[in-house]
Amino acid sequence: MRDRPPPAEIYLDTSIFVAAIVRTAPHRTACTSFCQRLIAADSQIYFSQFVRLELLQALRRLATTQHNIAPAVRAQYGLDRWGDDPVVRRNWLEAGTAQFAALLARFRAAVELPWSASMWRATMGIMIRHGLQAQDALHVATAQEWGLHALAAVDADYRRVPALDFWLIRD
């Protein structure tokens, strides 16, 4: 609900970051608006270091599929030469990760949480109990390991975890 005050602290799934850093992406308006509300409220955000890995893979996927990125941008970065040219890959990945850093720099505090072997066990337990995919379960395990109850995502599968204070962010 738009009237609900943003929480003082919240864990953000990778889907929030990916939707927010790509202009015109579906759910980008909702994700950007939500981030702006968190920024204005001085909310603290948390995310797993795993977000950085998922972000790289998402950027690669954006580059290697024709329908996700505007033709002018594909031409600007030479993305059709992705498979042949490391300069293309470097420029694109650096541009994408710079967008991620630029977004993080707006929050009062963006807290990057490490992974651990105990969280791997917890991830498996969440997969067993709630039927989530491994990536989603990892984010839940990370949030819970660090005592965080609020989690925001574009991915509705998190509704399977009743213990979460889940914020589904979509246009």
Add this chain to the structure above:
Amino acid sequence: MAETQHAPSTEDISTEVQVARARLAALRQDPRVIVHERTTDEPYEPVIQGTPEMDVLEVLGRRDDLDELPDDPA
């Protein structure tokens, strides 16, 4: 649009902020944790232009689940 459970009172919010600030203070002392501080007040504006066909969950590799919730709008 976001799902919600209840609207917290002003007292709830104050307590929530105190808890959050205490957690952050503790995490600042944890060498495993990286805290990124605010470095700009400028509004964020992305420069990567996507398309309306872009599917965030597909891009993240989360579209291979055959066990989606029945009412999953995705």
